[in-house]
Amino acid sequence: MSFEQDKAEILDACIKCSACTAMCPVAAVNPLFPGPKILGPDAERFRLEGLQIGTTLSYYCSKCKTCEITCPSGVKITEMITRAQEDAKMSEGGKTLQFSIRDYLFGRAEYLGKLATVLPGLTNVLLKAPLFRQILEQTLGICSEAPLPAYHTKFETAEKDRKSKKQVVYFPGCFVTYNDPLTGQAIVKVLKHNGYEVIVPPFHCCGTPLEGNGYLREAQETAKKNLALMEPYMRAGIPLITGCTSCGLALREYPGLAESASELQAYDLFEFLWELQERNEFRKDFKDIQVSLGYHSSCHLKAQGIGTPSVRLLRLIPGVQVTDLDQGCCGLSGSYGFKKEKYHTAMQIGKPLFNRVRQGAANSEFQSVITECGGCQVQIRHGSGIETVHPVWVLMQAYGFFQLLSSGRHASSELV
Amino acid sequence: MWDGIIIGGGLAGLIAGIRASERGKHVLIISEGAGSLTYSSGALNFGDVVQLRSRENHPYALIEENVIQAGMDYFQKLFPDYQGVCGRTQTLFTPLGSPRTANIIPSGQNAAVLQDAKRIVLMAPEGMKDFFSKIIKTNLKICYPQCIVDIYPFRISAFEAWHAIGKPVTGMEYARYWQSGPGIAELKRVLAGVTITCSETVVLFPGLATAFSEPLKEVLSETPFPVIEMTSFPPSAGGHNLYNALKQKFKSLGGELLMGTGVQRIELQEKECRKAIVSSKGRPTAFAAHSFILATGGILGGGIEVTAEAAQETLLGLPLYVPAEWTKSEFLGEQPYAHTGIEADSDLRPVDPGTKEVLFENLRVAGRMLAHWDPWTDNCGGGVSLTSGWYAGEKL
Numbered sequence: 001m002s003f004e005q006d007k008a009e010i011l012d013a014c015i016k017c018s019a020c021t022a023m024c025p026v027a028a029v030n031p032l033f034p035g036p037k038i039l040g041p042d043a044e045r046f047r048l049e050g051l052q053i054g055t056t057l058s059y060y061c062s063k064c065k066t067c068e069i070t071c072p073s074g075v076k077i078t079e080m081i082t083r084a085q086e087d088a089k090m091s092e093g094g095k096t097l098q099f100s101i102r103d104y105l106f107g108r109a110e111y112l113g114k115l116a117t118v119l120p121g122l123t124n125v126l127l128k129a130p131l132f133r134q135i136l137e138q139t140l141g142i143c144s145e146a147p148l149p150a151y152h153t154k155f156e157t158a159e160k161d162r163k164s165k166k167q168v169v170y171f172p173g174c175f176v177t178y179n180d181p182l183t184g185q186a187i188v189k190v191l192k193h194n195g196y197e198v199i200v201p202p203f204h205c206c207g208t209p210l211e212g213n214g215y216l217r218e219a220q221e222t223a224k225k226n227l228a229l230m231e232p233y234m235r236a237g238i239p240l241i242t243g244c245t246s247c248g249l250a251l252r253e254y255p256g257l258a259e260s261a262s263e264l265q266a267y268d269l270f271e272f273l274w275e276l277q278e279r280n281e282f283r284k285d286f287k288d289i290q291v292s293l294g295y296h297s298s299c300h301l302k303a304q305g306i307g308t309p310s311v312r313l314l315r316l317i318p319g320v321q322v323t324d325l326d327q328g329c330c331g332l333s334g335s336y337g338f339k340k341e342k343y344h345t346a347m348q349i350g351k352p353l354f355n356r357v358r359q360g361a362a363n364s365e366f367q368s369v370i371t372e373c374g375g376c377q378v379q380i381r382h383g384s385g386i387e388t389v390h391p392v393w394v395l396m397q398a399y400g401f402f403q404l405l406s407s408g409r410h411a412s413s414e415l416v
Numbered sequence: 417m418w419d420g421i422i423i424g425g426g427l428a429g430l431i432a433g434i435r436a437s438e439r440g441k442h443v444l445i446i447s448e449g450a451g452s453l454t455y456s457s458g459a460l461n462f463g464d465v466v467q468l469r470s471r472e473n474h475p476y477a478l479i480e481e482n483v484i485q486a487g488m489d490y491f492q493k494l495f496p497d498y499q500g501v502c503g504r505t506q507t508l509f510t511p512l513g514s515p516r517t518a519n520i521i522p523s524g525q526n527a528a529v530l531q532d533a534k535r536i537v538l539m540a541p542e543g544m545k546d547f548f549s550k551i552i553k554t555n556l557k558i559c560y561p562q563c564i565v566d567i568y569p570f571r572i573s574a575f576e577a578w579h580a581i582g583k584p585v586t587g588m589e590y591a592r593y594w595q596s597g598p599g600i601a602e603l604k605r606v607l608a609g610v611t612i613t614c615s616e617t618v619v620l621f622p623g624l625a626t627a628f629s630e631p632l633k634e635v636l637s638e639t640p641f642p643v644i645e646m647t648s649f650p651p652s653a654g655g656h657n658l659y660n661a662l663k664q665k666f667k668s669l670g671g672e673l674l675m676g677t678g679v680q681r682i683e684l685q686e687k688e689c690r691k692a693i694v695s696s697k698g699r700p701t702a703f704a705a706h707s708f709i710l711a712t713g714g715i716l717g718g719g720i721e722v723t724a725e726a727a728q729e730t731l732l733g734l735p736l737y738v739p740a741e742w743t744k745s746e747f748l749g750e751q752p753y754a755h756t757g758i759e760a761d762s763d764l765r766p767v768d769p770g771t772k773e774v775l776f777e778n779l780r781v782a783g784r785m786l787a788h789w790d791p792w793t794d795n796c797g798g799g800v801s802l803t804s805g806w807y808a809g810e811k812l
């Protein structure tokens with residue numbers, strides 16, 4: 001995590017107005033949670049002096065970034081809290097053994113995925129079985145009501161020999177690899193349609209789940225393994241593209257890890273497609289489709305500071321209406337909402353969003369929801385009951401590769 | 417390529433974005449923070465427009481008088497929950513219970529009915545931060561000697577856990593709770609508990625902001641007495657709600673808002689701005705546009721940086737008007753430093769303070785970035801930001 005700006009200067013931007021705490025969804029349901037002002041800029045003063053305060057309670061922060069969006073002065077509150085958690089982790093601050101084991105597992109989405117996709121059918125049956133979920137809750141503290149995503153046959157990597165001049169490397173990420181391979185195929189398809197050869201090396205997890213569960217060192221080691229895999233492409237100046245906003249955020253932070261990584265050109269899928277559009281290279285052989293969509297911007301997309309390129313791009317398609325839902329965090333925050341002591345807080349955080357989605361669907365403002373983040377998709381479906389997919393499916397439909405956004409979602413035969 | 421990029425998403429930038437989008441322009445607003453509306457009450461002061469226009473360099477003097485009127489009308493058409501007439505002020509309450517005036521205010525804050533009141537009931541929510549019921553009562557008695565003032569303390573179960581550990585609840589937290597489903601029912605219950613001992617009773621309610629909430633307005637329309645919302649110290653629910661409404665309006669018109677990331681610099685080509693370079697995570701992103709608006713909020717917003725040596729415009733290093741004398745000893749009096757800012761022509765394009773030569777053809781300046789005004793002593797903070805923002809959006 002890069003935090004090399006003048007820390008004191010950032011602190012001085014805080015005028016102590018408390019707007020952040022007033023809007024924090026966790027502080028709203030848990031009075032013991034000191035809130036962003038105290039855990040962020042206030043405690044930061046002590047941390048600059050080497051004093052750690054409020055570390056145990058800081059784990060209740062879901063990193064939803066509502067505080068940062070509210071702050072009139074643009075204080076990077078969540079960044080401060082995350083860093084404090086990492087520092088506390090280094091000195092092993094307060095978690096029970098049960099939660100430590102669970103957080104260890106959630107941090108390793110890649111291994112969980114590998115294990116689960118040996119027999120995805122069996123995994124899914126188990127994950128739906130109430131008894132098994134009770135056991136998970138009792139033993140590991142994984143909430144039995146939480147919407148754990150289903151597993152699919154693994155997304156296969158493909159390293160072709162490089163013939164075409166226009167090439168990109170695709171980083172699928174754990175969610176696509178183990179839970180949603182069809183979206184991975186759709187992304188590859190769209191890139192190919194725009195004239196790109198797509199290379200998919202056997203990447204590891206991006207590191208975000210490790211970081212989110214407090215395993216910063218392990219996250220950096222995984223990142224370095226990915227960088228080694230990316231090395232030859234990086235040298236050839238081939239961009240790295242991902243459709244997952246959490247992977248995207250992590251990949252953008254890689255350049256802080258190794259010297260060679262400074263050449264890494266990491267793009268969000270739609271950011272890349274928008275650049276093609278700006279260069280007049282984006283294919284617009286669209287069918288006229290009539291769809292209205294609600295768009296949810298994930299926290300990790302907001303943190304990238306690139307705006308909402310998917311909304312921009314999808315609005316180029318005739319007949320497509322996109323409404324920005326503008327309701328903050330869905331509450332899941334990676335694996336936060338799966339944890340038994342946090343599930344209800346997570347649902348509370350997501351409530352304004354779920355209400356907005358339900359209301360929009362009820363009065364026919366839109367039919368389904370799109371968001372880049374796999375976690376948000378799972379949580380919005382769980383909280384609102386409305387179909388939620390990756391925005392690449394709208395492009396798939398417009399290009400005529402795919403019928404009916406909602407019902408035909410898993411008809412893989414229609415792909416390719 | 418955008419038609420326009422607006423740097424700074426406070427009152428000025430958002431109004432500019434809304435107006436330009438409405439005119440069919442493709443607009444991107446880039447803003448580091450949410451701007452100063454959350455600090456302010458949400459009421460907008462225009463000041464004495466005629467007198468201020470007679471001051472040679474005041475922002476109002478740069479634009480036609482009808483533009484000021486048009487900006488004001490435009491705002492009220494956008495948000496019918498806000499009321500006001502040019503040249504006439506309305507009364508509302510400070511957080512300490514003394515009356516003040518402003519030109520456009522959320523209807524719920526309008527205190528006009530108090531002129532004919534005989535009894536004021538001051539609602540006193542348990543454990544509310546920065547709420548001083550005794551001081552307010554004293555002030556009310558001074559200003560409305562014809563009235564009996566009763567304090568009505570109440571507590572609600574939603575904040576019991578807060579009271580139990582002695583944690584104060586801000587007015588903004590109360591206001592947020594009233595807006596929720598359970599909060600609306602609770603508010604009805606609380607208001608039903610107020611007894612009417614005389615027919616000219618008026619209820620004064622701190623930590624409540626009904627603008628933009630249909631269910632809340634409905635609750636208040638059903639009470640047998642008028643309810644007046646009080647403004648609060650920062651953070652303020654009134655200002656925050658206005659900010660959200662502006663943001664949503666802009667987005668619903670197809671505008672894109674990039675929040676939480678600042679513009680690092682602007683790429684130039686001779687006398688034209690070309691691209692805004694944004695400090696995205698890891699690698700900067702360039703956004704190109706035909707036209708730009710600088711609404712970065714002056715010293716408080718971060719658009720002007722003041723060091724011991726000098727004041728500097730942070731993005732383009734535009735030359736600033738800086739008063740010779742920086743401060744005056746009278747703390748609440750006129751402070752010359754407030755006049756620091758960018759001088760502009762009648763199209764709001766930045767000019768050199770010496771030669772008056774236009775510096776960039778496709779850049780306009782709005783809001784607190786403009787020179788020669790003091791929002792406090794001129795009493796026109798919202799007015800200048802609103803009208804200059806509206807005009808910049810009209811011209812984009």
Ligand SMILES: Cc1cc2nc3c(=O)[nH]c(=O)nc-3n(C[C@H](O)[C@H](O)[C@H](O)COP(=O)(O)OP(=O)(O)OC[C@H]3O[C@@H](n4cnc5c(N)ncnc54)[C@H](O)[C@@H]3O)c2cc1C
Pocket residue numbers: 072073074423424425426427428429446447448449450451452453455456457458459460461462518650677678679680711712713714716717718719730731782783784785791795796797798799801
């Ligand atoms: C405490 C307080 C109370 C007030 N009360 C009243 C009142 O009662 N009545 C009234 O009429 N007025 C009031 N005002 C004044 C009024 O609110 C302001 O004049 C007005 O909101 C200023 O708007 P602005 O858009 O010019 O600036 P701001 O709201 O400051 O917005 C500037 C924005 O630019 C962003 N920014 C800065 N640099 C960059 C960069 N490099 N890149 C991207 N973004 C950047 C900032 O983050 C900020 O969001 C009050 C102000 C304050 C502070």
Ligand code: SF4
Pocket residue numbers: 023024025026027035036060061062063064065066067068077078
């Ligand atoms: S990131 Fe979200 S949960 Fe954490 S302090 Fe900020 S608002 Fe609260």
Ligand code: SF4
Pocket residue numbers: 013014015016017018019020021036037040041070071072073074075077
């Ligand atoms: S909202 Fe920003 S300025 Fe206000 S207390 Fe929080 S961090 Fe400080």
